[in-house]
Amino acid sequence: MIRCPRCNSTEIYPVAGGYGGYHYRCKKCGYSGALVVEYDDDAAPEEERELQKEYREEVREYDRRRRPFLWAVIILIIIAVVFFLLYR
Numbered sequence: 800m801i802r803c804p805r806c807n808s809t810e811i812y813p814v815a816g817g818y819g820g821y822h823y824r825c826k827k828c829g830y831s832g833a834l835v836v837e838y839d840d841d842a843a844p845e846e847e848r849e850l851q852k853e854y855r856e857e858v859r860e861y862d863r864r865r866r867p868f869l870w871a872v873i874i875l876i877i878i879a880v881v882f883f884l885l886y887r
């Protein structure tokens with residue numbers, strides 16, 4: 800039984816495969832990649848659920864930290880375009 804490493808869903812399917820291995824996509828969360836989690840039975844161990852919960856929290860924290868930087872870059876690009884158009 801294969802599961803999505805991001806959301807632990809079983810709704811994951813191979814998109815492409817070949818010499819390099821398979822590339823999977825999750826229907827539930829949209830994950831796309833070669834890494835999947837494989838279990839011998841249908842029930843995921845509690846440890847894995849906890850690890851995935853920690854991973855999701857780390858991703859959210861990373862997104863929160865990255866957001867102000869992204870806005871600063873967008874504002875700088877807008878300012879550069881305005882100066883370029885005014886002082887050409």
